[in-house]
Structures are given as C-alpha cells and as structure tokens.
Amino acid sequence: MRRPLIAGNWKMHTTYEQALELARAIQARCGMAEYAEVVLIPPFPWIVPLSRQLNGSSISLGAQTCSAFDEGAYTGEVSAKMVAPFCRYVIVGHSERRRLFGETDAVVAAKLRAVLRNGLQPILCVGETLEERESGATRDIVERQIAAACSDLESGQVARLVIAYEPVWAIGTGRPATSADAELVASWIRAWFRERFGSGISEGLRILYGGSVTAANAADFLAVGDIDGALVGGASLDAREFCSIVEAAVERAQRIAEGG
Numbered sequence: 001m002r003r004p005l006i007a008g009n010w011k012m013h014t015t016y017e018q019a020l021e022l023a024r025a026i027q028a029r030c031g032m033a034e035y036a037e038v039v040l041i042p043p044f045p046w047i048v049p050l051s052r053q054l055n056g057s058s059i060s061l062g063a064q065t066c067s068a069f070d071e072g073a074y075t076g077e078v079s080a081k082m083v084a085p086f087c088r089y090v091i092v093g094h095s096e097r098r099r100l101f102g103e104t105d106a107v108v109a110a111k112l113r114a115v116l117r118n119g120l121q122p123i124l125c126v127g128e129t130l131e132e133r134e135s136g137a138t139r140d141i142v143e144r145q146i147a148a149a150c151s152d153l154e155s156g157q158v159a160r161l162v163i164a165y166e167p168v169w170a171i172g173t174g175r176p177a178t179s180a181d182a183e184l185v186a187s188w189i190r191a192w193f194r195e196r197f198g199s200g201i202s203e204g205l206r207i208l209y210g211g212s213v214t215a216a217n218a219a220d221f222l223a224v225g226d227i228d229g230a231l232v233g234g235a236s237l238d239a240r241e242f243c244s245i246v247e248a249a250v251e252r253a254q255r256i257a258e259g260g
C-alpha cells in the first residue's frame with residue numbers, strides 16, 4: 001500500500017513568526033498522523049528553525065527548489081546539499097519555476113539529479129497549461145516533462161521519486177481539475193513508468209494531485225486509486241484547512257488498511 005503524502009507548499013508566504021505559528025498549529029492538530037505523511041515546504045530561511053521546532057514530530061520538511069549545483073560561485077543559489085540535513089523532499093519543476101524563472105526541462109532534469117545525488121526525494125511537478133489542454137496535448141506535455149526528467153534514471157532512483165500532477169490552469173485559481181481528469185492523467189503517468197521501469201516500480205510510485213486543493217474537495221481526489229496525496233498551495237497556509245486535508249488522507253488510508 002502506498003502511504004499517502006500531503007505536502008504544503010507555502011510558496012513565498014509567511015513572516016518568520018507566522019511560519020513558526022503555522023507549523024506549531026499543524027503539529028498540534030496533525031503532527032502524529034500515522035497513516036499519512038505530512039510535509040511542510042516553507043521558504044528557505046524558515047527551514048532550519050522549523051526543523052528545530054518540529055524535532056520529534058512525524059512531520060518532515062521540503063524545499064521549494066534547489067540549485068542544480070552542489071556548491072560554488074553561484075550567487076543567490078541554495079543547493080540540495082545545503083538543505084539535505086534538514087529536509088526529506090525538494091520540489092523540482094514547479095510550473096511557477098518553469099514559467100516565471102525560465103526553468104527548462106533540461107534545468108529541471110539537472111536539479112532532479114542534484115536532489116537525488118544528495119540523498120533527498122524529488123517531488124517532480126508536471127502539468128499542462130490551459131492552451132495545451134484545450135488543444136488535446138495534455139498527455140504529450142506530461143509525458144514529455146517526465147521523459148526529460150526521468151528517462152535515463154536507474155530504477156533505484158525512480159523509486160525515490162514523487163510525481164505531482166499540477167495542471168497549470170488549476171493552480172491558485174480556485175478551479176481544480178475534476179477528480180476524473182486527475183485520475184486519467186495519473187493513470188497515464190503510472191503507465192509511463194510501468195512501460196519503462198516495470199510494474200514493481202510504477203506501483204510503488206506516489207502520484208499527487210495539486211491545483212486548488214481544499215478541505216472541501218480533497219476527499220474526491222484522494223478517493224482516486226492512482227492518486228496518493230496532494231501538493232497543496234493556498235490551503236496549506238491555514239492550519240485548520242490543511243489538517244482537514246491530512247485527515248481526509250488518513251481516513252482513506254485507514255479504510256484501505258481495514259479492507260474497506
């Protein structure tokens with residue numbers, strides 16, 4: 001059984017005090033969620049203080065991006081090697097990085113390798129724009145993004161990936177994909193990995209949905225067999241809302257564990 005993962009991407013939000021308080025409130029309400037993995041992905045400066053604050057809880061941390069390089073004269077960059085003592089995950093290929101900061105498939109692939117090289121798990125984001133969706137290109141786009149990032153990886157590396165399907169048009173818009181749309185794309189993603197790496201790897205791979213996930217719609221996505229969790233943006237900034245999403249994941253996992 002794949003353990004559901006609920007990750008909160010705080011993007012470039014929160015002051016230092018707000019970050020500590022948000023993490024404290026999440027820890028108090030869903031810090032020991034046995035059936036689901038909870039990951040907070042704050043801005044870089046809050047990673048170290050939050051790792052101290054969360055010490056002893058089951059919540060882990062992630063970074064929102066990283067450099068493709070491990071160290072050197074790269075002003076402003078933060079490497080996977082630097083965050084590795086504090087984080088378990090790093091997001092790579094988020095559409096905001098691709099669109100606003102010019103990250104190409106090649107850059108995403110280099111970052112993904114930096115994450116793996118440093119013993120962390122990449123959360124690889126893929127997804128189509130509205131134009132691409134309307135022209136029927138969703139499958140091609142998602143497969144191209146995955147192939148560019150993953151095709152020459154070894155099985156052991158693929159086993160450490162998490163894939164987040166995030167349709168660009170659903171991010172921050174309040175207009176999520178339907179669970180049927182997300183199910184279809186998640187099934188394409190799993191099939192892509194099955195064809196190249198076998199069913200052992202593809203069945204173990206966790207696929208998240210991201211894009212306007214809220215407490216009100218999380219259970220719909222989590223009910224989909226191929227969807228193993230959520231990458232949550234806006235709703236992760238509200239402890240109550242975020243923990244309700246975690247609770248939906250816990251309930252689903254509990255039902256599966258009990259054979260329901």
Ligand SMILES: O=C[C@H](O)COP(=O)(O)O
Binds near residue numbers: 211213235
């Ligand atoms: O990384 C998170 C996604 O971009 C989703 O953001 P959102 O939940 O605010 O739509």
